[in-house]
Amino acid sequence: MISIIIPLFNEAENARLYPERLFPVAGPIIERYGETCEYILVDDGSRDTTLAELNKLKEIQKNVVVVPHGANKGMGVAVRTGLAHSKGDLVIMMDSDLTYRPEDIEKLLAAYRETGADCISASPYRGKDLAKEISSPFRLFISKSVNFLYRVLLQDDLTCVSAIFRLYRKEALDELILESNNFEICAEIIAKLILNRKNVYEVGVRVYTREYGESKLNVRKEIFNNLRILFKILKAKYLRQKWQ
Ligand SMILES: Nc1nc2c(ncn2[C@@H]2O[C@H](COP(=O)(O)OP(=O)(O)OP(=O)(O)O)[C@@H](O)[C@H]2O)c(=O)[nH]1
Numbered sequence: 001m002i003s004i005i006i007p008l009f010n011e012a013e014n015a016r017l018y019p020e021r022l023f024p025v026a027g028p029i030i031e032r033y034g035e036t037c038e039y040i041l042v043d044d045g046s047r048d049t050t051l052a053e054l055n056k057l058k059e060i061q062k063n064v065v066v067v068p069h070g071a072n073k074g075m076g077v078a079v080r081t082g083l084a085h086s087k088g089d090l091v092i093m094m095d096s097d098l099t100y101r102p103e104d105i106e107k108l109l110a111a112y113r114e115t116g117a118d119c120i121s122a123s124p125y126r127g128k129d130l131a132k133e134i135s136s137p138f139r140l141f142i143s144k145s146v147n148f149l150y151r152v153l154l155q156d157d158l159t160c161v162s163a164i165f166r167l168y169r170k171e172a173l174d175e176l177i178l179e180s181n182n183f184e185i186c187a188e189i190i191a192k193l194i195l196n197r198k199n200v201y202e203v204g205v206r207v208y209t210r211e212y213g214e215s216k217l218n219v220r221k222e223i224f225n226n227l228r229i230l231f232k233i234l235k236a237k238y239l240r241q242k243w244q
């Protein structure tokens with residue numbers, strides 16, 4: 001079984017689109033690969049009507065599990081909650097704003113079938129023009145710089161550490177003790193997999209701009225949180241300090 005985990009915070013307009021743009025797209029792809037799926041939708045204390053929308057989805061789609069957090073605890077906490085509630089032996093994580101398209105689940109599954117890797121990670125920097133919708137040159141510059149630092153420290157040819165959109169073998173994730181509370185959880189997971197010598201395989205996937213709702217990204221906080229993870233990688237890899 002594949003567990004599709006989606007963390008949501010104030011994403012009512014996007015959640016409303018799932019019966020049209022997520023379930024009928026992801027479901028048949030997963031079926032073609034001979035798998036069943038469940039959708040684990042984690043509402044992280046949204047202040048809009050996200051939770052009400054998710055509860056409506058549960059009524060019309062039988063394989064939807066809604067996990068409400070009550071208060072806003074952060075994307076990293078929501079991802080960990082989602083994992084704790086998932087039953088699949090494979091996990092696919094997705095952004096709630098459909099900026100990575102459900103159609104591209106096909107690419108993750110095809111690469112998994114071909115490589116059997118522990119993680120198939122989407123990257124808009126692996127391939128020409130896949131990131132062209134990221135409109136802000138500043139954001140693109142910061143993102144590429146941070147990815148460069150990870151690449152150097154991890155000595156790996158990964159081009160994107162920050163995308164949520166990935167497929168994991170659940171067993172590989174179960175070995176990790178995750179601590180991040182915010183967006184940097186994606187970098188923490190991939191760094192720990194690489195440090196544990198797991199196979200991570202990247203596929204080029206196009207990223208789109210969000211059509212509805214607002215960005216929750218706080219660039220300053222993001223940079224600080226990533227520097228913290230980079231420092232931990234440095235200690236784990238070069239000073240042999242434990243970081244699970
Ligand atoms: N659970 C939870 N999810 C969050 C939180 N903040 C953001 N998210 C989710 O994390 C994903 C990424 O957040 P976004 O705001 O889209 O950040 P981004 O993709 O860097 O920015 P844009 O797509 O350009 O707006 C989305 O699915 C959000 O709903 C949070 O505090 N808690």
Ligand SMILES: [Mg+2]
Pocket residue numbers: 095097099210
């Ligand atoms: Mg987004």
